Amino acid sequence: MRPALTAALLLAAAPASAQGISLDTIKEVTRTLSADEYEGRAPTTPGEEKTLATIVDRMKAAGLQPGNKGQWFQDVPLVELSAQNVSNLEFSGGKSPVSLAYRKDMVIGTYRVVPRIELKDSEVVFVGYGINAPERGWNDYAGVDVKGKTVVILVNDPDWMTEGLTGPFNGRAMTYYGRWTYKYEEAARQGAAAALIVHDTFPASYEWGVVQSSWTGPQLQQDTPGDKMDQSLGIGWITNGSAKALFASAGKDISTLEAAARQQGFKAVPLGLRASVKWDNAIKRQASKNVVGILPGTVRPDEVVLYTAHWDHLGRCDAVDGDDICNGAVDNASGIGGLVALASAHKKAGGAKRSLVFLAVTAEESGLLGSKFYAENPVYPLAKTVGGVNMDSLNTLGKTRDFVLLGAGKSELEDLVKPFVAAEGRVILPEPNPQAGGYYRSDHFSFAKLGVPMLAGRSGNDMVNGGKEAGNAAVISYTMKRYHKPQDEYDANWDWSGALSDLNIYYAMGRALADGDAWPNWYPDAEFRGIRDKSRAGVK
Known part of the structure; x- marks a missing residue:
């Protein structure tokens, strides 16, 4: 049995009106970053240079400021x-x-x-x-x-x-x-x-x-x-x-x-x-880069709400029918599209009380290296980072009736998100394949390991059009035919309604955290509770 939410959390969880998330922005960023000329966005390649330039241009257009002491980039030392x-x-x-x-x-x-x-x-x-x-x-x-x-x-x-x-x-x-x-x-x-x-x-x-x-x-x-x-x-x-x-x-x-x-x-x-x-x-020793953008808070700018997505993919990979570029359109050009679209929506809504940081990290596909480096060398102290949302592969299949929390049973963010899921006419269901360990396979885990509560959610498989049968078939098809393969390419016929619904949830939750004063924690039996309590103990 979980402890009751604090009054501050209950207040923060009141549904916020979702701003218009720009579908055109999501499409354009996804299509651009997954084009062949970006060569699959492998870190430390010419594809990285193109990718970083595009992300910075889009963050500027969204109204973000450079978030690393006046700079857009955080160097991440790597060895190949x-x-x-x-x-x-x-x-x-x-x-x-x-x-x-x-x-x-x-x-x-x-x-x-x-x-x-x-x-x-x-x-x-x-x-x-x-x-x-x-x-x-x-x-x-x-x-x-x-x-x-x-x-x-x-x-x-x-x-x-x-x-x-x-x-x-x-x-x-x-x-x-x-x-x-x-x-x-x-x-x-x-x-x-x-x-x-x-x-x-x-x-x-x-x-x-x-x-x-x-x-x-x-x-x-x-x-x-x-x-x-x-x-x-x-x-x-x-x-x-x-x-x-x-x-x-x-x-x-x-x-x-x-x-x-x-x-x-x-x-x-x-x-x-x-x-x-x-x-x-x-x-080969070299450096890659995380991209850091910020919307400064108006009241408590030193307190940070975090949105993350990884920009990298596999680059050139095993060829299929002569195509050796793993474009990574869904994984994770779509997540960067969502990151930029959320930044633009928050900017249009005006400044929140706390700062909103938008972090595009490198080398996720190599073992969460960019997020790990940031978490171990944070631009904004983790003890003052309220929590956040990670986006790894948006739903391009259509809206679902369900919303899945990866690694459910870990943090109070799961309680906070409930009204926002309900506002989309959806229900929260358990992971259909928890044996995959999804919570430990993307960038939110780098922050969780060091105590910061991070939400990892996604559309479920119960499609509005076609139900569970259609959803399960679509997921299997993607996993078997496109995941980490050259076939993960942009498709103009994708149905983005599910992605927009998910992003409405992420927007509303981020806004509630940024305009509130609550500090959601891990549940007492979560493996990350102790380190969070220790890091927060010295914060006034």
């Missing part, structure tokens, strides 16, 4: 690693040798900024889901020393197969422990030389082709002192079929071990195999 001459990933010591080919059977990379990686005869240990969660009484690394060893890890949480949302890891709803980023972080903390995640389409929520396109070619990461030498030598994925062959070589049944890994008290299993792989890294 390109794996070259990748050998097969070889496993020896079993019933028969197993050799996995790069891209076909496995992908591998590293966070370490070094010219060459060589993993040689590293002992292999199956560590279940690779989770160390003392607050949940769960430790897959208990009783085993994996320093210098290669760990094999299952994707998602131990209870992902549960139908409901109750269980040691929230049942079907993924926690952060289920994300691949966490699994590599924990493996490094345990001293593992390499960490390999077993891909499985349903619990991963994407097919192997998405892993191939995302994990091959130049890989960007934040450039930090120390060159990430505290990280594992190698991090990667192996196909489900390869994992079965691997376990068979070790004389183990993968299904039996998977079932054991789902139980509390699971003990890691040495496989009696040794792993070897090597490759070269081409290293």
Whole structure:
């Protein structure tokens, strides 16, 4: 049971009259940024230069001021690693040798900024889901020393197969422990030389082709002192079929071990195999940019309400029918279109009491790097950032009857948004696929990790025209045929009514926060509550 809203929050949640969101603006920005001449908007490419110029021009036209001490940009230091001459990933010591080919059977990379990686005869240990969660009484690394060893890890949480949302890891709803980023972080903390995640389409929520396109070619990461030498030598994925062959070589049944890994008290299993792989890294240090625009507050300008969207996409990618530009029209030129349209609407409404900041971040597709850098190096202190909304891929399919909150059950923003959803004649429903861990896969998470409540919502699948059947079919079609592929191109026939309805909700909520004096918090049992309370404790 959630605590009742404070009086201040209830007052702030009174429905605000939504301003006219310019559909022409959304269309024009989306069409422009996803054009072929922007080359898929990969960070640190000529496509970035065109993208940044367009965003600044549109922010100026919307009436924003440069938001970083008089500048439009925040530099984000990045380093690009390109794996070259990748050998097969070889496993020896079993019933028969197993050799996995790069891209076909496995992908591998590293966070370490070094010219060459060589993993040689590293002992292999199956560590279940690779989770160390003392607050949940769960430790897959208990009783085993994996320093210098290669760990094999299952994707998602131990209870992902549960139908409901109750269980040691929230049942079907993924926690952060289920994300691949966490699994590599924990493996490094345990001293593992390499960490390999077993891909499985349903619990991963994407097919192997998405892993191939995302994990091959130049890989960007934040450039930090120390060159990430505290990280594992190698991090990667192996196909489900390869994992079965691997376990068979070790004389183990993968299904039996998977079932054991789902139980509390699971003990890691040495496989009696040794792993070897090597490759070269081409290293390129460079900087990308976040774009920061602001509408200063009229009463408390030091208090900030945040709107975010990422401007980057994959650039040039695996060609389909001769087309190698991943244009990223929906993901996420549309979100930048929404960001600019919201800025214009707020400007026309006049200044709010608090400042409204519009942040277009880089390198989301590379691991939320732009938002992570801003959150760790904020232009406006996070303790004075009230909360906000992130927009990652607007609805171009038509209006829905439902509105979905990603990671529901986390913050008071979920209560605040209810009247604005109702004003659109819509209802809030649970995520249809919470096992995908959507809350941990876009830029709001960078702020949430450091305590700032951020709303992550989207249109549901119950279409006004066609119902759930049409909505489910459309989502499956986009995911399978266009997501992270060259086919994500602008279409003049898109139905933007759903996007406009969502943006009305985002506008009204942002305005309520900016004109109110409430400080929505995380619910007491949310994983981010403690850090928010600590950051706000010293603020007058």
